[in-house]
Amino acid sequence: MMPEMSGRERITRLVFRLRARSVAASALMVLAVTPFSTAVLAANTGAWPDISGKYWTSIYSAKIQPVGAGDPPYTAAAMATYKKNMAAVNANTLDDKARKVCTPDGVPRILESPYPFEIVQSPDRGEIHIIYELNHVIRLVAMNKPMPSADELETFPFYSGHSVGRWEGDTLVIETAGFNEKTFLDNSGAPHTDQLRTIERIRKIDGGKELEDIVTIHDPGVFTKDWSARFVYQARPDIRMMDYACGEKHRDLSSVKGVQGH
Amino acid sequence: MTMDMRALIVGGIALALPATAIPAFAHHSYAEFATDKKLTLQGTVKEFQWTNPHSWMLVIVPTASGQAEQWAIEFSSVSLLASRGWKPKTVVPGDKVAITFHPMRNGSHAGSYMAIKLPNGKEMGDASRLGTAAE
Amino acid sequence: MLVAKSTVTFHRSKAFKATNEEGILSMTTRDLLGSLLSGSILAGLLLWSGGIWTNSQAQPAAKPSNAIPDFSSNGRTWVLSSGTAFLKVPGDTGPGPIMDKNFPGSAFDQQRGGARAQNRIADTTNPILKPWAKKLMDIANARVAAGGIPFVDDSRCWLGGVPSILLFPGEAVVFLQTPKEVWILSKRDAEVRRIYLDVPHSKDPGYSWTGESVGHYENGDTLVVDTIGLDDQGPLDRYRTPHTRQLHVIERYHLNNGGKGIEITFTADDPGAFTMPWKGKVDFKAGTPPRSDHWEEDICADNGDGYGFDPDELVPAPHADKPEF
Numbered sequence: 001m002m003p004e005m006s007g008r009e010r011i012t013r014l015v016f017r018l019r020a021r022s023v024a025a026s027a028l029m030v031l032a033v034t035p036f037s038t039a040v041l042a043a044n045t046g047a048w049p050d051i052s053g054k055y056w057t058s059i060y061s062a063k064i065q066p067v068g069a070g071d072p073p074y075t076a077a078a079m080a081t082y083k084k085n086m087a088a089v090n091a092n093t094l095d096d097k098a099r100k101v102c103t104p105d106g107v108p109r110i111l112e113s114p115y116p117f118e119i120v121q122s123p124d125r126g127e128i129h130i131i132y133e134l135n136h137v138i139r140l141v142a143m144n145k146p147m148p149s150a151d152e153l154e155t156f157p158f159y160s161g162h163s164v165g166r167w168e169g170d171t172l173v174i175e176t177a178g179f180n181e182k183t184f185l186d187n188s189g190a191p192h193t194d195q196l197r198t199i200e201r202i203r204k205i206d207g208g209k210e211l212e213d214i215v216t217i218h219d220p221g222v223f224t225k226d227w228s229a230r231f232v233y234q235a236r237p238d239i240r241m242m243d244y245a246c247g248e249k250h251r252d253l254s255s256v257k258g259v260q261g262h
Numbered sequence: 263m264t265m266d267m268r269a270l271i272v273g274g275i276a277l278a279l280p281a282t283a284i285p286a287f288a289h290h291s292y293a294e295f296a297t298d299k300k301l302t303l304q305g306t307v308k309e310f311q312w313t314n315p316h317s318w319m320l321v322i323v324p325t326a327s328g329q330a331e332q333w334a335i336e337f338s339s340v341s342l343l344a345s346r347g348w349k350p351k352t353v354v355p356g357d358k359v360a361i362t363f364h365p366m367r368n369g370s371h372a373g374s375y376m377a378i379k380l381p382n383g384k385e386m387g388d389a390s391r392l393g394t395a396a397e
Numbered sequence: 398m399l400v401a402k403s404t405v406t407f408h409r410s411k412a413f414k415a416t417n418e419e420g421i422l423s424m425t426t427r428d429l430l431g432s433l434l435s436g437s438i439l440a441g442l443l444l445w446s447g448g449i450w451t452n453s454q455a456q457p458a459a460k461p462s463n464a465i466p467d468f469s470s471n472g473r474t475w476v477l478s479s480g481t482a483f484l485k486v487p488g489d490t491g492p493g494p495i496m497d498k499n500f501p502g503s504a505f506d507q508q509r510g511g512a513r514a515q516n517r518i519a520d521t522t523n524p525i526l527k528p529w530a531k532k533l534m535d536i537a538n539a540r541v542a543a544g545g546i547p548f549v550d551d552s553r554c555w556l557g558g559v560p561s562i563l564l565f566p567g568e569a570v571v572f573l574q575t576p577k578e579v580w581i582l583s584k585r586d587a588e589v590r591r592i593y594l595d596v597p598h599s600k601d602p603g604y605s606w607t608g609e610s611v612g613h614y615e616n617g618d619t620l621v622v623d624t625i626g627l628d629d630q631g632p633l634d635r636y637r638t639p640h641t642r643q644l645h646v647i648e649r650y651h652l653n654n655g656g657k658g659i660e661i662t663f664t665a666d667d668p669g670a671f672t673m674p675w676k677g678k679v680d681f682k683a684g685t686p687p688r689s690d691h692w693e694e695d696i697c698a699d700n701g702d703g704y705g706f707d708p709d710e711l712v713p714a715p716h717a718d719k720p721e722f
Contacts, residue, residue, distance in 0.1 A: 052575070060722070092719070099720035101554075101698035104587075114722055120573050120580060124470035129573060131580070131589055138587045140692050155344050157312075158694040182699075187722075241591060243605040245556050246698070246715035259722050314695040315567070315585075315688075341687035 048123055049170045051204055054241065055211050055233035056116035060258040062187035064108060067214070067228045078191055078222035085189030094189055097182065102135040102246035104159035106183030107176055107198050108215045110137055111231050114256040118241055119211075128165055128172070133251075136244050141165040141174055153178030157194060171203040185217075193221030209235055295364040295374045300389070303333060307357040312350040315339050319353065319375070321361055334372045335363050347386070357381050362389040464617035466652040468572035468579075468659065474684035474691065475570040475659060481635055482517075482564070483677030486662050494665075494677035495519050495526075495636045498538070518542060519636035525671045530639050537637045554697035554714040556606040557588055558631045559624045559646050560663050563679045569689045570681065579612065579620065584689075586697040592622050602626035604642055620650040633665070641669030658682050 066072055074082060088094035097103045105113065115133040122128065128141040141163040147153075148162050156162070157180035165174045177197040185192045196219040205212045213231045217223070242251055253259045305323035317337040322330050337343055353359060358381050363373035377387030468475070483494035498520040518541060521534045557565055565585045573580040579592040592612040602609035608627035615621055624646045633640045644667040651660045659681040666674040684690040698714065 096720065097698065099717060101714065101716045103696055103698050104694075120575070122469065122573050125472045125573075127472065129580075129582070131582075136587050136589055138582060138589070155349055156340065156693060157350065159696065160694065240593075241589075243556065243607050245606055246554075247717045248715075250721070253722065311700075313699045314693070316700070318700075339688055341693070345687055 048121055049167060049172075050121070051172060051202060051211065052119050052121045054116055054118045054236045054239055056236045056239065056256075057112075057114060057231070057233050058256060060114040060256050061112065064112060064186040064188075064190070064229045067230050072185075072190065072217070072227055073224045074222055075224055081191045081222075082189065085184070085191060089187075089189045096184065096189075098135065098184070102244070103182065104135055104137045105132075106159050106179060106185075107139075107161055108217060108229065109184060109186050110134065110139075110160070111200075111213055111215060111229075112186060114253050114259045115244070115251070116236060116239060116241060117233075131241070133241050133244055135246070139163055141172075147175060147177060157181075159183055161196070161198070168201075171201050174198075174200040174202065176200070191222055192219050195219050195221040204235075205232070211235060296367045297364050297374075299365060300362055300376060301365045301373065302360055302362040302389070304358070304360045305333065307353050307355055307359055308332065309355060310350070310353045312340060312343075317343055317348075319361070321359065331371055333361075335361055335375050336372065337375045352386075353378075353380065362387070465574065465614055466618045466620060466650075467574075467656060468620070468650070468652060469574045474584075474689060475572070475681040476568065476684045476689035477564065477566050477570075477679060478658075478682040479678070479680040481566050483560070483634055483679060486676045486678045489676045491673070491675055492524050493675060495521075495523050495534075495634060495638045497636070517636050519638065525673060525675045526638075527670055527672060530670050533639055534637060553712050554586065554700075555631055555712075556586075557583065558606055558633065559590075559608055559610075559627055559644075560648065560665065560677070561631065561633055561635070562588065562590070562607075563648075563661060563663075564635055567688055568695060569684045569692055571692060582692075584692055584695050586695060592620070598623070598625055604628035606630065608646075615649075618652045622646075622648040622650065624648070639670055640665075640667050643667050643669040654682075 064072070085094060089096075098105045098109070104110065110117075110132055113132055113134045117130060117132040117134075120129045120131065123143075126143045126145070128143060130139040130141065131137070132139075137160060139160045143165050145164050147164050148156075153162060157178055159180055159182060161176040162178040163174050163176045165172055167173070175197070176199075179192070179194055179196045181192075181194050183192070184190055185196075196217070198218070199216045201212075201214045203212055204210070211233045213233070214228055215231070216226055216228045218226045244250060303321065303323045305321040308320040308322050309318075311318045311320075317340060319335045319337065321333045321335065323333055324330055337348075360379040361375070362377040363375050365373045375387065377385065377389035379385050482497065485493035485496075496519075498518040501520065518538050519534050521531045521538065526534065556562075562583060565583055565588075567585075569584040571580075571582040571584070573582065577594055579594065581590040581592070582588070583590075588607075590607050590610060592610040594611070595613050596611055598609060598611055602625060604626050605628055608624045610622050610624045612620055612622040625644075627640070627642065627644045627646070629640060629642050629644075632638055633644070644665065646663055646665050648661055648663040651662070652658075653660055660678060661681065662676060662678040664674050664676050665671070
């Protein structure tokens with residue numbers, strides 16, 4: 001049987017409980033009225049799933065491979081252009097400003113980049129930024145916003161297009177349109193028009209060790225129907241992103257299988 | 263291709279005189295334009311580059327002797343142009359235009375846009391305004 | 398008295414409007430804290446009467462030591478507002494940055510048009526310059542005075558270095574903040590600086606255009622950025638001031654004007670190029686339409702070369718002679 005508590009002990013216990021509650025309450029108050037700190041701390045664990053971090057592919061292919069077998073479904077005219085471009089790539093005569101003066105690769109070409117990229121989530125801005133080391137390309141994804149109007153897309157065509165995003169469960173869905181016609185679809189010289197629209201579904205897989213990006217490509221200017229490609233990247237929290245200055249020596253790409261001419 | 267800093271600091275400056283035109287991407291001083299003068303030329307659009315920070319229109323102008331000379335007219339940024347009703351295809355290669363601009367002080371074939379008359383007769387800009395260049 | 402009177406400041410947020418513009422506690426929050434404090438007073442009285450006194454009773458919400466200045470939320474952008482030359486830091490008794498020989502003490506950009514000087518001539522009497530640096534700059538000055546076009550990094554599509562990237566004019570700058578890292582994005586040619594928070598410098602960071610930046614927050618209103626590993630490729634400002642790989646820059650981004658401005662002061666220390674450390678500053682303000690209030694693509698290499706310009710007169714823009722992959 002418990003010894004009877006003295007009055008003092010009773011009060012002490014009461015006070016401790018009150019104090020604990022007060023301390024907890026005041027801690028909560030501190031957190032509640034430092035909302036930006038909380039928002040920053042909760043940036044990746046608040047309402048949004050967390051796919052932020054650095055990623056780097058371990059394989060590279062100049063030609064984007066459709067999911068399933070075969071080639072992208074080109075129209076006959078587009079295929080003729082493509083064949084010309086491929087010949088020029090082989091002869092090193094293709095006017096490829098992305099590789100010559102380091103203009104942005106565009107989408108989906110940037111997705112096959114043998115360089116790392118990082119995803120930065122900013123719920124306090126309603127934005128996600130995908131920052132690529134190659135040519136320091138910055139893709140801004142406006143979250144939970146409508147795609148800009150056709151007029152705006154036509155007036156402000158971008159290399160990387162205009163991107164809007166939303167979450168579907170653990171998957172980031174990015175729609176992109178409003179591309180200019182200064183890029184190739186991939187590193188093999190594949191063509192596209194300004195009718196290009198892409199939808200990407202991006203999520204972590206393999207217990208968070210990898211990131212998957214399934215991109216659906218729509219361009220009635222060159223393709224007879226939509227088609228998809230799949231990219232997988234390794235999560236690389238161990239690396240730091242580096243500067244990229246055109247024409248200068250860059251990081252060692254020997255860990256990326258299939259990169260030639262480096 | 264790396265550039266030695268000393269080369270940039272010293273060698274980046276032309277020994278030849280004078281400067282013949284403006285670097286396309288420079289936030290240069292508008293002192294290089296004769297903002298108290300204007301020139302109107304008729305010609306054919308070769309290219310309309312819709313870019314930041316300055317769009318450029320390249321116009322081929324026939325000279326009295328039957329030659330063709332290229333003039334490069336600098337416009338403002340894409341956002342500002344768009345706010346004034348411009349679109350990337352407001353002019354296209356082959357369009358015949360009459361363009362009014364502040365010429366360069368040193369006489370080179372470049373200038374700062376003031377006004378334009380489009381093939382359909384539509385006039386844009388302000389040909390009567392002297393003073394600072396379009397921006 | 399159990400409770401010290403204090404003004405508690407918090408910064409704005411969309412999520413919880415506890416504070417007004419100046420970050421002073423709003424009435425509601427004050428009331429809430431008031432009731433909390435009464436509880437504390439009661440607890441304190443009980444403790445006192447029980448003969449047990451501790452110091453760890455509930456405290457009023459003091460200024461949190463993890464308060465973070467907000468450069469980022471609500472999609473805000475920033476733009477250079479003090480002109481494209483470093484200014485002297487008010488109260489600095491040192492020599493200050495290199496300034497214009499023809500317009501001492503004033504921002505270069507305010508001089509436009511007419512018969513005024515068209516390009517920058519550096520005042521090389523500034524005692525910070527070591528003899529070799531002064532000599533280079535005097536040669537450059539002479540050529541500019543004779544009509545040559547001087548090199549400016551962003552006009553030839555070169556990366557901005559530190560602190561020269563602070564002088565990129567007219568276009569949006571965006572801060573992204575997470576607990577471990579801050580990104581500073583420049584719309585002009587999509588440049589990126591990364592600041593790693595609350596970690597020391599690497600033993601061997603190498604050399605690059607933007608160097609290695611580590612930082613931390615101070616006073617709830619300032620981001621301090623410490624940068625080393627800056628390669629010596631580009632000039633440090635728009636007066637063609639050179640530097641060496643020994644350059645060490647400490648920047649202080651002080652959020653002011655009710656969160657609507659940033660005063661950026663820095664100390665530059667380079668025993669290879671300068672006789673002493675020196676200080677300079679720029680100011681940023683909230684971005685304005687039509688160019689600096691939002692992000693858009695602005696790709697330097699998209700521009701053709703200066704029309705009519707003799708290519709030999711221009712420093713070549715960065716380019717790759719053959720495809721890298």
